[in-house]
């Protein structure tokens with residue numbers, strides 16, 4: 616009896632999986648964003664609602680990140696950026712920071728393994744942020760994951776940790792000042808743009824920024840990159856629950872606007 620139930624569950628999952636793949640292939644035939652960023656908000660509220668530990672909320676948040684990365688890759692999105700840890704997050708309780716760092720170390724090593732998602736889809740991993748603030752073990756995992764995926768050219772995953780936009784912009788301006796030509800010390804917008812962590816990691820312009828959990832704030836994430844054409848989308852779903860069917864309306868809205876622009880040209 617158990618074997619039959621297991622077989623039926625496998626059959627159901629396999630049909631759902633095939634249907635999702637087909638659906639994404641149809642969606643990918645339209646205009647697709649080049650770069651999608653996620654503010655993965657609501658992990659602790661999700662944990663509280665599910666009567667789980669905060670740490671479990673973050674583990675489920677990582678599962679959602681993998682799920683959404685795969686959806687984006689099947690849609691042929693070239694670059695995904697995820698806000699995994701803000702510099703401000705170091706002010707959280709010691710236990711929470713420690714658990715997040717342990718999760719980061721473990722998952723960075725898992726992501727870059729041969730046969731895992733980055734290898735399967737040819738994704739280069741960039742860790743963006745002030746990585747010198749991370750514990751040594753996590754820094755080593757970052758170096759390993761970046762170096763193992765550096766030859767991948769099909770897509771980019773930017774894991775932003777520990778990151779804030781203000782820090783990124785300040786670092787970019789410092790670098791421009793350092794490299795400025797003394798006979799022509801003027802710094803242009805283009806110079807700053809070229810020194811941003813996203814530009815150094817070859818990310819295309821940001822088309823969509825999604826924030827989950829219904830909160831309408833940018834929380835110091837990709838402020839420079841949110842330019843004229845970036846669409847900001849707020850989803851009320853908590854990040855660990857966020858999935859394909861929360862993302863589809865966002866993509867359809869992007870496609871509707873892209874087609875609208877083409878028609879008005």
Ligand SMILES: CC(C)=CCC/C(C)=C/CC/C(C)=C/COP(=O)(O)OP(=O)(O)O
Nearest residue numbers: 655656657658659660673676677699719722
């Ligand atoms: C590989 C790797 C490091 C994966 C990232 C895992 C992950 C989902 C991190 C999110 C961290 C974070 C502080 C999210 C904000 O929501 P919150 O936790 O503050 O929740 P709240 O908005 O309900 O308070």
